[in-house]
Amino acid sequence: MARKVAIVGVGMQKFEFCKVETIEEMVFDVARNALEDARLSKDDIDAVVTGSAVDAFCGIVNSDKVATDGAGGFLKPTMRNSTSGSSAVSTPILGYNHVASGMYDIVMVICYEKMSENASAQAVFNTVYDEAYVRPIGLNVPIQCGLEARAYLHRYGLTERQMAKVSVKNRGNAISNPYAQLPMKLTVDDVMASPYLSWPVKLLDTSPVTDGARAVILASEDVARELTDSPVWIRGTGRGADSVWFMGRANPDLGRLDYAYLAARQAYEMAGIKDPAVEIDYAEVYDPFTFKEMQHCEALGLCPEGGAGRMIDEGVSWKDGALPVNASGGLQGEGNPIGAGMSRLNWCYLQIQGKAGDCQVSKDVNTAVCNAWGGMYQYNAVMVIGRD
Amino acid sequence: MSKKKPEMTIGGTIQVDYEWSVGNAGERFFTEIKDHKRIMGARCRTCGRVMVPPRIFCEECFVDAIEWVEVEPKGTLVTFGDCYFSTDGKRLDEPWILGIVRLNGADGGLIHFIKEAKAEDLKIGMPMEIVFSDERKGHILDISHFRPVKESE
């Protein structure tokens, strides 16, 4: 029987392009912030879990080795996790497993990415594609997204203008986020007028290249109740993977993320949530591209399948809407240091605690969901958190 | 954007050359393309699914009972993407196009260049065909590109 696990503190820092801080320095900053937030010291931490997506971004192979000291891992059990972009949520899931299993009472979870120091993020991305069938063709990120976005809009009859509204919403929300890299006041026409990377994806449908880290401290029920009167529990976790051979899958349609629906179903079953569109108060949804937020809202059951266009059109996911999504600005507005997209979880926690500052939504938030995506259109990780 | 940028940095390059095996399934697949312009799929003897790209096992049935079958060098356009940026990030005047084509007789397909067509001529679901390269050496570029099947055919 799994033990209950609470989030007892989070560590934030500004997301930026070209940070002076090394990975070690970035990680130390967020780890210390999280300890302060939880009113704990390094010696209280039983184990450390770190996560980042792609070492080729920072050019430091096995980069967890330089994250260890800053994460408070000196002479402690440590473990590094990587499931590409979905590390952003699979890493705190690994931390959850450490505590839920009964192995450790207090675990520091750190996610980081330093993406600005390579000469070409595009060249790094090209190294992740299959060497025999894909890389020689020269697939790049714009086309990778174009292939998926076109299939998605085609399948459900959605539009570029609906995608553009997600960009307007998220970059606008980021204006209230002191940690954000790319706050912008935009109109739909601004987004529509930005240059195409690959139809239907335009420059302002994307997220920036970012340096940054995030920390979360997890604790067992006994410890959490000592530390706080109002613990925020991890209520559900889920993960799903599809085949790396995206051109040869059983479900060939890149428009429907079977693996994300699977991850969401697991997390909701574990949390006892039957109707997420009603029971979830707030969501931080993985949005490296505008259409990814839309696909993920559907897979997470925040709207009906194919209903993400109506959701944004009707204002449901706006900051003052019935089910706000990414009031922090998301990856598009806050920045996208891939693994450190764990910020989605941090913001769910801050919203539930009422500590989201100017990003705080006006409605009560008791239950929130976040997710992350990675691999070759391949992985999804989902976490549901909430009060008793 | 950040106000301060690192003043002290250390430059460096990581460059390592590799020779990747194409694997047991890849050797058969690329040899058939090179010698016979044939596209081969791997049929799972348990579920009957024909995998392209071919594999030595089916990830659903998790068996390695595979038989090789020839599939058509023609199929259906699943999706496609055009791009004004080259893979090394250079801005292009004319877009290049990649597409995924599910091949007839297979439950999968390939991603490759689309040529002899503009993006506005293309539609998801339309019939496409493979054009092989004249010079072939056992490589995915032994296929030159996909193109729409000509009306007269």
Ligand SMILES: [Zn+2]
């Ligand atoms: Zn099978």
